Amino acid sequence: MGEQLRRRGGGASGWGGGGGLIILGLFLHGVYIAQLTPERLLSGMGRLGGFLSQAIPPDLTRASNFFWAILVTFEMALVGTVIGVLLSLPVALLASDNTSPNRLVRNITRNTVAAVRTIPDLVWALIFVVAIGLGPAAGILTIAVDNLGFCGRFFSERIEELEPGPVEALSSTGASQLGIILGAIFPCAFPSFVATSLYAVEKSIRSAVVLGLVGAGGIGVELSTSMRLFRYDQALTIIVMIWLVVTASEQVSTQIRRRVI
Amino acid sequence: MIPLSINEVCKEFPDGTRALNGVSFTINPGEGTVLLGSNGSGKTTLLRCINGLETATSGQIYVDHIDVIEAKRRHARKALKRVRLQTGMVFQKFHLINNLGVLQNVLFGSLGRTQNPMKMFSIGAAKEERMRAMACLDRVGLADLAKRRADTLSGGQRQRVAIARVLMQDPQIVLADEPIASLDPKSGREVMDLLWEIVRERNLTVVCALHQLKIAQEYGDRLIGLRCGNVVMDTPADRIDADQLSHLYDDDQSQSVPAVPLEVTP
Ligand SMILES: Nc1ncnc2c1ncn2[C@@H]1O[C@H](COP(=O)(O)OP(=O)(O)OP(=O)(O)O)[C@@H](O)[C@H]1O
Ligand SMILES: [Mg+2]
Numbered sequence: 190m191g192e193q194l195r196r197r198g199g200g201a202s203g204w205g206g207g208g209g210l211i212i213l214g215l216f217l218h219g220v221y222i223a224q225l226t227p228e229r230l231l232s233g234m235g236r237l238g239g240f241l242s243q244a245i246p247p248d249l250t251r252a253s254n255f256f257w258a259i260l261v262t263f264e265m266a267l268v269g270t271v272i273g274v275l276l277s278l279p280v281a282l283l284a285s286d287n288t289s290p291n292r293l294v295r296n297i298t299r300n301t302v303a304a305v306r307t308i309p310d311l312v313w314a315l316i317f318v319v320a321i322g323l324g325p326a327a328g329i330l331t332i333a334v335d336n337l338g339f340c341g342r343f344f345s346e347r348i349e350e351l352e353p354g355p356v357e358a359l360s361s362t363g364a365s366q367l368g369i370i371l372g373a374i375f376p377c378a379f380p381s382f383v384a385t386s387l388y389a390v391e392k393s394i395r396s397a398v399v400l401g402l403v404g405a406g407g408i409g410v411e412l413s414t415s416m417r418l419f420r421y422d423q424a425l426t427i428i429v430m431i432w433l434v435v436t437a438s439e440q441v442s443t444q445i446r447r448r449v450i
Numbered sequence: 451m452i453p454l455s456i457n458e459v460c461k462e463f464p465d466g467t468r469a470l471n472g473v474s475f476t477i478n479p480g481e482g483t484v485l486l487g488s489n490g491s492g493k494t495t496l497l498r499c500i501n502g503l504e505t506a507t508s509g510q511i512y513v514d515h516i517d518v519i520e521a522k523r524r525h526a527r528k529a530l531k532r533v534r535l536q537t538g539m540v541f542q543k544f545h546l547i548n549n550l551g552v553l554q555n556v557l558f559g560s561l562g563r564t565q566n567p568m569k570m571f572s573i574g575a576a577k578e579e580r581m582r583a584m585a586c587l588d589r590v591g592l593a594d595l596a597k598r599r600a601d602t603l604s605g606g607q608r609q610r611v612a613i614a615r616v617l618m619q620d621p622q623i624v625l626a627d628e629p630i631a632s633l634d635p636k637s638g639r640e641v642m643d644l645l646w647e648i649v650r651e652r653n654l655t656v657v658c659a660l661h662q663l664k665i666a667q668e669y670g671d672r673l674i675g676l677r678c679g680n681v682v683m684d685t686p687a688d689r690i691d692a693d694q695l696s697h698l699y700d701d702d703q704s705q706s707v708p709a710v711p712l713e714v715t716p
Contacts, residue, residue: 358545358612361501362619363534363562371567372558376547 240421247429248422255411255423259430262407263438265328265400266393272329273336274386280337281344282370287356288348299345306338310396314405325406332393332400340389347381348374380450387442394438398431451479452514452536452622454500454655459509459519461495461679469495470506471679477655477672479622482646484670485659486683488699491676493659497625500657501537502530513537513623535562538616540626540645544608548601552592552611555600556583559618586617590644606637613645624649626658630665638662642669663695 280298282288289295313334317327355373364372375382401409408427415424454477461470469492477483485493498504500511505522512518513533521529538559546555554572560579561570568574572583587593590610595603600611609629616624629645630638646669649656660666666673667687675683675698683694 354541354543354545355547357503358539358541358615359547359558359561361503361534361537361539362559362615363531364558365561365565367567368561368564368570371570372561373547376550379549 244421244425246422247426248420249426251423252426255408255427255430258408258411259434261325262397262401262409263394263434265325265407266332266390266397269329269332269397270336270386270390270393272333274340274389276333276337277340277344280341281348284341284345285348287351288370288374302338302341305334306342310335311399311403314400314403318404323404323406328397328400328405328407331405332397335396336389336393340385343385344378344382347378351377383449384446387446391439391442394435451653453477453479453512454623454657455512456500457510459496459499459511460507461499461504462507469679470499472509473676473679473681475674475681475684477657479655480653481655482649482669482671483657484666484673484687485657485676486663486666486673486698487676492679493676494627496676497539497627497657497659500625501539502533531562535619536621537623537625538619538621540609540612540616540624540629542628542631544612546600546608546611548599550600551596552598552600552603553580553583553587553596555611556586556614556618559586559615562619583618586614587611589617589648590614605633606641609633609641610644613641613648617648622654624654624656626656628659628661631661
């Protein structure tokens, strides 16, 4: 008995020990390849100082161009999120236990959504840039697909958590499936759908900035150009503008959330 | 005027619980029947089987000469819908759509007849339908609350709205599952009065599960007692016999503690 326990304990700690060793190894290798030596950090600080000294004062001459580009970024995020949210509604219905027509459809939808979600948005952007070329369209599609994975899952979870009562009350009157979805499921899930969608917009604005770096339109394109041309004074202008827009959008969505919920 | 007849209905849940063990009775059109029985005796399950919210394992339930169980098993949507249009349900917990308005909730009573999604909502509904919903609300005395959100109402008011929703549905049979169990005694009586008045004035058949014997005797024409999924009592309300009643709530049953203290009249 004691021996058995010891052996089992030994097995478990052997496993844990093996896994721990591997992770420790990966960690040390990671630190090694990063080459984060004190000298590099110091010289990095020095160059950061150089960056700042060139960036300040920010150059506002192209601010109006940047303004339009940032507007494009915002619009990409907005249009992409709206498309993603609208597509997520039917997808979530197909993926939820209580609304899916059958188990096969539910599993297929659920696995597809999960697969879409595992691919990072930058990878989607690269694919769409190849497929339809540089520009905001690729960014919009990327954000739509990214939000389909995100909202599809959250909407579906919310639908599955709904109380059965209101749905049964409408079913009991002879309502069609459409009537039940529009009359009970969407209204009951509405506050949570709105909260998730607002969060999705905030998230998408940040990701739309980055998408420009791979050519998917918007302010990211300008930012990467300024950086590559060493125009750090313009880059700083862009960074400040991004900060303003992201902050403002978060404020607005907080206000909307407060009103709806 | 449509008949309701129940023949040898059994219900076994997937986990093996036998909730109904061959329940049979026929209810005459216009009859006010009260279902009695301790917790877990199968009242809720029986009512849900009649409307098709639950599929009975065997037996027949005829509503308007359609076998509900058969319709459910064969996924015969049209037949099931005909049954549901004729059987309105009132629930213990009201089951309103909480974040919608009162009038909208009443309007949903006619969802079984509405195909066009635009007409399901009060903005898009035909004027006659909105007026009818208003009239139903007025009948339950809540016309002035039409614009309120359902979750701002008291329990008694919510159950009235649920009754207005049934009025809007306009069924021949009303199935009420402990409609007053969540209400205080006074509001409970008011709701029972209202429900029975409506049932009588429209000459509807009603099957109502209750725990309060006194109220059951007062309102019911006929009392049916369930015990462990069997009918153990079926008598006109004025000929009730104390022996049968005590058998109904015998304590050799596993879960025989009633939710509400019983008031047995001597
Ligand atoms: N979904 C379910 N799955 C498994 N068993 C169930 C389910 N619903 C009900 N039951 C069981 O069926 C039996 C009858 O339950 P039912 O709710 O019909 O009783 P009831 O007479 O309405 O009781 P109460 O007075 O407490 O409302 C109980 O033993 C219950 O545990
Ligand atoms: Mg019950």
